[in-house]
Amino acid sequence: MSAIQLGNTHYRFNNRMLFYVFTLLLLSNFAASKSIIKSLPGFNGSLPFVLETGYIGVGELEAVQLFYYFIESERSPEDDPLVLWLTGGPGCSALSGLVYEIGPLAVDYAKSSGGGQPVFALNPYSWTKIASIIFIDAPVGTGFSYSTTLEGYDVSDTLSAAQTYEFLRKWLVDHPEFLTNPLYVAGDSYSGIVAPIIVQEISDAGNEAGHQPTINLKGYVLGNPVTDDEIDNNSKVPFAHLKTLISDELYESFMKNCKGEYLNPDQSNASCMEDILSIKECIGKVCPVQILEPICKVISPKPMTLKWDPRFLIADDTDILLSSPHVPRHWCRSFNYVYIYKWANDETVQDALHIRKGTKKQWERCNKTLAYSSNVKSSVDYHRNLTKKPYRALIYSGDHDMKIPYIGTHEWIESLNLTIKYDWEPWFVDGQVAGYTMLYAYNELDYITYDLRFATVKGGGHTAPEYRPEQCLAMIDRWFDYYPL
Incomplete structure (x- = not known):
């Protein structure tokens, strides 16, 4: 193929690409x-x-x-x-x-x-x-x-x-x-x-x-x-058993009495509820997102209650990790997030990122007040x-x-x-x-x-x-x- 032919092919290709891009831009009304x-x-x-x-x-x-x-x-x-x-x-x-x-x-x-x-x-x-x-x-x-x-x-x-x-x-x-x-x-x-x-x-x-x-x-x-x-939450107990956070006997009792149901157990089954409370006692103070790391609470924990609440039995550090930051005395991974709050809420940072003025009262690493339906x-x-x-x-x-x-x-x-x-x-x-x-x-x-x-x-x-x-x-x-x- 001659140089002229190659040039014409390149020209036609560019024209097609420009037309394609132009068409796409027309499709987008923004x-x-x-x-x-x-x-x-x-x-x-x-x-x-x-x-x-x-x-x-x-x-x-x-x-x-x-x-x-x-x-x-x-x-x-x-x-x-x-x-x-x-x-x-x-x-x-x-x-x-x-x-x-x-x-x-x-x-x-x-x-x-x-x-x-x-x-x-x-x-x-x-x-x-x-x-x-x-x-x-x-x-x-x-x-x-x-x-x-x-x-x-x-x-x-x-x-x-x-x-x-x-x-x-x-x-x-x-x-x-x-x-x-x-x-x-x-x-x-x-x-x-x-x-x-x-x-x-x-x-x-x-x-x-x-x-x-x-x-x-x-x-x-x-x-x-x-x-x-159900699958995600019911797998917590066999996981805890494999990681030696609960005993063989407690695991076997749970599987027998609760039939593997941790998220929605039969609340009328006293033996099952007793097993679940024992499991909570074993894993409640283990860091759920990385079981080898310390669990550090920067807010007061929820009070214990006798009333059944699945959230009570499922270790959940959301409130811990996503609450307003505090400067700690000792290290915990969740405290690493302190820095980003101060940085992202700084006006000079928001100007550098070209954040639109007046669109955000306060930046949060995780917004827990969303009107969100799961x-x-x-x-x-x-x-x-x-x-x-x-x-x-x-x-x-x-x-x-x-x-x-x-x-x-x-x-x-x-x-x-x-x-x-x-x-x-x-x-x-x-x-x-x-x-x-x-x-x-x-x-x-x-x-x-x-x-x-x-x-x-x-x-x-x-x-x-x-x-x-x-x-x-x-x-x-x-x-x-x-x-x-």
Whole structure:
């Protein structure tokens, strides 16, 4: 082909691309609000990565304004995966996932004073070293997201998923250079409810229905995911037994008297209730999100009561971790979050992030006052629907998390009735066992259309990358590249 022919081909290609982008822009009836952030208070010098923040309006009259942080891959943004990251909660800010889990900035505790602004250092195990990541404050009311109407704050699992899907479509329209990148929907904790719904929205209501833009969806990634109320909570007792937090005798008595039902036991069964109270006595003062770490309460604990209340029997540190911060006398992981409250509520920080004035009274790491309806009690059926589609899934669990134990996660994965391709085996980082893994697949006439990788992270807690950052980066890097763990 001559140089002139090559030039004409290139010209026609560019024209088609411009027409395509123009068409997509016409489909989107919104004005994007975004800014490139060159520096941030607390970090010395210019940011050595591309950080963009902005708002995208969704819903009726775009009353809901979802805020996001976007960080380009530090390796090859043209080729690397694009990840939509959902922090749990519901109502926990994207900034929590960015700073404490998988983002490029981390608090330098040695240089940060207890009462002052945090000093940031680069995180050597950031997932942005291998992927571009959109950290979204969702649902509305989370982080810096807001609504221009009171009605806009009324949201549910399914509505939040629909709004996040709309956000993603509009974000890709405004960033067409990422349309061809492999896309993964990812998150941890409560994201296990919403993420599979979003994936199904993209697949069914979007791509298969011909909804533009076509999204290059490849799969999803979930860590210690909330999935099914009964399975998640009933797995706490066998987990506690395996970790020697309760005795063999108590476990056997519980299984006999309560038939394995911890969440909704028969309250008229005195023997069962006695077993449950004994279990609570054993595990009530164990840190549920990482059983080897201290449990530190910064508010007064709820008084003991004889009246049956499932919340009393299920260890729950939500009030502890998400309450207003206090400077501690001794270390506890939850106290690490003190720094981000002061930083995110500082006016100079909000100016640097281009937060709209008057849209937020006070930033909270996790907003517990959301008008949120948890209308999906189990996301297992969404996973089951997705097994019939050509996607990949990575489900990982910190194996010392008693809030969402790996036992329950493994149980609902087994219920999908997939074919086991590789059974339980160790995976390694630097020659050391980093966890254990299994590979499942859905076979249709010997053709694999879906695969699911389950992995435990040895020593990991509820948000595994926060506890085992090096191992989790190795895990996700290998999985993105289709390598065995």
